[in-house]
Amino acid sequence: xxxxAAVDEAHAKSIAAPQDYGKVIIANxxxxxxLAPVVFNHWVHRARYTCRLCHVDIGFAMAKNATAITxxxxxxxxxxxxxxNGKRTYNGKIIFASCxxxxxxxxxxxxxxxxxxxxxxxxxxxxSFAEKMPxxxxxxxxxxxxxxxxxxxxxxxxLEGVSIQKPRIKAQKDFVIExxxxxxxxxxxxxxxxxxxxxxxxxxxxxxxxxxxxxKYTMRELEKGEYCGVCHDKVAFPIVDCRRCxxxxxx
Amino acid sequence: xxxxxxxxxxxxxxxGLVVAQTGTKKKRPLPSDYGNVxxxxxxxxxxxxxxxxxxxLHRARFTCRLCHVDIGFAMKAGGTNVKAIDNMNxxxxxxxxNGKRSFKGVEKMFEACSKxxxxxxxxxxxxxxxxxxxxxxxxxxxEFTAKFPKERFGNGINWELAxxxxxxxxxxxxxGVSIKRPxxxxxxDFTLDAKVxxxxxxxxxxxxxxxxxxxxxxxxxxxxxxKKxxxxxxxxEIFDGKYCGVCHGKVAFPxxxxxxxxxxxVS
Amino acid sequence: xxxxxKSLAIALAITLSVFFGMPLLTDGASxxxxxxxxxxxxxxxxxxxxxxxxxxxxxxxxxxxxxxxxxxxxxxxxxxxxDTQVDWxxxxxDICSKTQDSMSFTTExxxxxxxxxxxxxxxxxxxxxxxxxVYLRRLQMCRDLLVFVIExxxxx
Numbered sequence: 139x140x141x142x143a144a145v146d147e148a149h150a151k152s153i154a155a156p157q158d159y160g161k162v163i164i165a166n167x168x169x170x171x172x173l174a175p176v177v178f179n180h181w182v183h184r185a186r187y188t189c190r191l192c193h194v195d196i197g198f199a200m201a202k203n204a205t206a207i208t209x210x211x212x213x214x215x216x217x218x219x220x221x222x223n224g225k226r227t228y229n230g231k232i233i234f235a236s237c238x239x240x241x242x243x244x245x246x247x248x249x250x251x252x253x254x255x256x257x258x259x260x261x262x263x264x265x266s267f268a269e270k271m272p273x274x275x276x277x278x279x280x281x282x283x284x285x286x287x288x289x290x291x292x293x294x295x296x297l298e299g300v301s302i303q304k305p306r307i308k309a310q311k312d313f314v315i316e317x318x319x320x321x322x323x324x325x326x327x328x329x330x331x332x333x334x335x336x337x338x339x340x341x342x343x344x345x346x347x348x349x350x351x352x353x354k355y356t357m358r359e360l361e362k363g364e365y366c367g368v369c370h371d372k373v374a375f376p377i378v379d380c381r382r383c384x385x386x387x388x389x
Numbered sequence: 390x391x392x393x394x395x396x397x398x399x400x401x402x403x404x405g406l407v408v409a410q411t412g413t414k415k416k417r418p419l420p421s422d423y424g425n426v427x428x429x430x431x432x433x434x435x436x437x438x439x440x441x442x443x444x445x446l447h448r449a450r451f452t453c454r455l456c457h458v459d460i461g462f463a464m465k466a467g468g469t470n471v472k473a474i475d476n477m478n479x480x481x482x483x484x485x486x487n488g489k490r491s492f493k494g495v496e497k498m499f500e501a502c503s504k505x506x507x508x509x510x511x512x513x514x515x516x517x518x519x520x521x522x523x524x525x526x527x528x529x530x531x532e533f534t535a536k537f538p539k540e541r542f543g544n545g546i547n548w549e550l551a552x553x554x555x556x557x558x559x560x561x562x563x564x565g566v567s568i569k570r571p572x573x574x575x576x577x578d579f580t581l582d583a584k585v586x587x588x589x590x591x592x593x594x595x596x597x598x599x600x601x602x603x604x605x606x607x608x609x610x611x612x613x614x615x616k617k618x619x620x621x622x623x624x625x626e627i628f629d630g631k632y633c634g635v636c637h638g639k640v641a642f643p644x645x646x647x648x649x650x651x652x653x654x655v656s
Numbered sequence: 657x658x659x660x661x662k663s664l665a666i667a668l669a670i671t672l673s674v675f676f677g678m679p680l681l682t683d684g685a686s687x688x689x690x691x692x693x694x695x696x697x698x699x700x701x702x703x704x705x706x707x708x709x710x711x712x713x714x715x716x717x718x719x720x721x722x723x724x725x726x727x728x729x730x731x732x733x734x735x736x737x738x739d740t741q742v743d744w745x746x747x748x749x750d751i752c753s754k755t756q757d758s759m760s761f762t763t764e765x766x767x768x769x770x771x772x773x774x775x776x777x778x779x780x781x782x783x784x785x786x787x788x789x790v791y792l793r794r795l796q797m798c799r800d801l802l803v804f805v806i807e808x809x810x811x812x
Contacts, residue, residue: 152437197419198415213395307651338647343628344411346411348623348628349629355412364412461791470789475790478787480786487776570753570755571757572756573756574759604801605755605798608804
């Protein structure tokens with residue numbers, strides 16, 4: 139792994155614009171259907187729902203193109219269709235239906251998701267949204283954690299007809315992860331801050347095995363989108379923002 | 390020097406491979422795909438698509454014990470080594486899929502693997518040999534289980550409750566295959582304490598498991614420790630498909646659903 | 657020179673790691689299929705001892721359904737005639753219908769059942785391929801459970 143990583147010399151990753159950070163291009167079957175690939179914007183959704191709701195209850199994968207969503211699945215009420223069904227509401231407003239059955243290529247409704255290049259039809263203006271939110275460096279430029287803890291956003295964690303609620307398991311205590319001899323300050327990992335968005339199942343056991351210290355990983359794995367990097371590479375605040383985690387703080 | 394490079398590379402890469410099992414989020418199969426087993430011991434070699442065995446449809450009608458003990462299926466993909474001739478002789482799949490056996494609601498199970506095939510039989514072969522083919526399934530999970538109690542993950546069905554409340558009545562006896570026997574004496578439930586602080590303890594119910602499994606599915610192959618606590622295992626082994634994970638990894642409700650087992654509050 | 661040596665080393669390492677790494681990547685379910693060829697020596701000795709042991713071990717308190725004498729005809733080289741075919745199946749059903757209540761048997765009763773399993777095994781091995789495959793496995797599961805119960809008895 140390490141040798142292969144060394145051979146594939148690190149290029150400086152291009153930094154996405156704030157409104158584009160967290161954008162996922164989904165292109166499993168769109169071309170076959172004569173449509174542009176889907177442009178999924180994370181910021182619109184994470185302002186309203188927790189990560190857990192989509193990635194655990196609804197069942198979306200956490201890698202591009204890995205879910206393999208079909209229009210048929212959406213129509214059945216799975217995946218995007220769990221909310222985008224023309225019936226479910228958010229804040230009193232009906233959520234538009236996805237894949238509503240017509241095959242017209244130039245249908246404007248399709249283009250809300252299947253956005254052709256440089257021509258997006260987005261209702262929400264990122265700028266006007268971001269102006270109201272607490273700011274931070276990198277990623278979307280928004281401090282999502284502060285936005286949630288201050289109550290400016292109230293992400294929904296339960297979807298009627300989809301979520302099945304279980305008694306809460308107490309969040310584990312915060313703990314320190316020492317930096318290994320590189321001179322960077324230690325990381326204080328907060329379960330509480332993560333559990334607000336993720337519950338337990340987003341991370342455990344696939345990404346992080348249960349036994350603390352059982353898995354050895356370094357920043358290299360994170361850069362490749364593993365471990366913390368599953369989220370903190372392309373969706374949550376990126377790991378280039380070192381001081382967000384390496385606070386050197388004590389518990 | 391060359392030897393040192395090779396040996397150290399091997400060590401690094403092998404350890405890297407072990408670590409590589411974690412770190413990424415596995416894709417969850419769709420509820421209707423959860424529990425599907427691909428069998429390809431001989432299919433591709435015979436020029437057919439590998440078999441996709443659908444667990445949910447069978448477990449709604451039969452107990453685990455019937456197929457895995459009485460009929461003798463292994464509990465690992467490809468482990469049974471089923472051949473077409475075995476099916477034709479009335480074993481394995483052919484025990485039921487012989488064109489003659491009927492059950493409540495199902496008239497004469499379709500025959501698996503015939504000696505002589507006509508062009509019309511292609512559709513029948515495709516019912517099982519379907520990997521990679523767009524085969525229209527006879528039964529739809531959502532329709533079939535519309536009235537079943539729901540749960541999260543896996544098939545999205547609470548199979549345990551479905552059986553308990555009589556929504557399904559899985560068959561545990563097959564004429565000519567199963568041995569007539571007296572009713573099972575049920576072992577008591579017991580508690581397993583979690584080692585991670587704050588995790589609720591597990592109440593293991595023998596009763597809930599023996600309904601589906603009898604004794605032989607688990608003992609002694611999966612759980613060999615004769616005294617409680619003699620086999621040491623942790624969640625790491627379970628997530629890896631061992632012990633509880635043999636079933637609760639890919640077929641029964643997945644171990645992703647922590648609170649299904651970790652139910653007893655920490656006192 | 658150094659470059660080719662390095663790339664050769666990498667290529668070799670990758671190939672070897674794939675070769676060695678594969679077992680690490682396959683999932684290891686504990687419910688391994690019991691190999692059909694279990695201890696090869698047991699069948700050779702069991703037929704000789706089974707008829708001798710069974711009557712001696714059959715205690716007075718054995719439930720009425722367990723015959724006091726094991727089937728007398730257990731010669732190792734008996735041809736699979738129609739009569740023997742029926743017998744082996746009846747014997748199999750007789751032994752293995754008791755696994756449910758195995759927890760309530762005494763160690764002697766369980767041992768005699770295990771001996772009967774061992775006696776039955778060579779007869780099943782003479783069946784045709786599919787029957788042999790299926791019934792060897794079923795017999796093995798049944799025998800293993802009986803042994804498991806013997807071992808779990810307290811004071812053993």
